[in-house]
Amino acid sequence: MxxxxxxxxxxxxxxxxxxxxxxxxxxxxxxxxxxxxxxxxxxxxxxxxxxxxxxxxxxxxxxLSTGAIIGIAVSSSVLFLSLIALAVYAILQKKRAERAIGLSKPFASWAPSGKDSGGAPQLKGARWFSYDELKKSTSNFF
Structure with missing residues (x-):
């Protein structure tokens, strides 16, 4: 075969x-x-x-050409640093806003210890005057 x-x-x-x-x-x-x-x-x-x-x-x-690689690297670095700067700025603004809110609420805490006891607010430097003292100091309320 x-x-x-x-x-x-x-x-x-x-x-x-x-x-x-x-x-x-x-x-x-x-x-x-x-x-x-x-x-x-x-x-x-x-x-x-x-x-x-x-x-x-x-x-x-x-x-990719060397110029393209350098351009991508520089752009990425600038973007990364911009994001970090933005994050730092946001954190600083948040702290500033929290301080402003705290200063704008003089009666946020009713007690000097910061715990709410249910009483009236305690103001530093406040003094009670008797009726006679008020009458004398205001020239009989005139």
Missing amino acids: VMIYIQVQLALFPLSGQYFNRTEVQRIGFDLTNQIYKPPKEFGPYYFIAFPYAFLDSNEGNS
């Missing part, structure tokens, strides 16, 4: 660009190796033999 071999060369072209990427080449190789096609016995076994494929260097076409 004489075995006849048929050699078929198949040329494939990528849909976009000039080269296939590694994933596409692996998919094509997998599809061609797992064919269900069974040639007649006269043609012998079916083999898929792949030739080496020259991949596009991953750095070609996708590399």
Whole structure:
């Protein structure tokens, strides 16, 4: 029995660009190796033999220039420092607002200890005057 071999060369072209990427080449190789096609016995076994494929260097076409890298680094640094300055400013403004609120409420706490005892507010430096003292100091309320 004489075995006849048929050699078929198949040329494939990528849909976009000039080269296939590694994933596409692996998919094509997998599809061609797992064919269900069974040639007649006269043609012998079916083999898929792949030739080496020259991949596009991953750095070609996708590399950034030195100027672009420096620009991105400087812009990122300025943005980061601006965010830090904004956060510090917000914290200082919050503390300033809390102090202003505390100063604008003289009777926020009724007791000098800061605990509300339910009594009247205690004012520092306040003094009780008798009726006679008021009458004398106001020239009989005139």
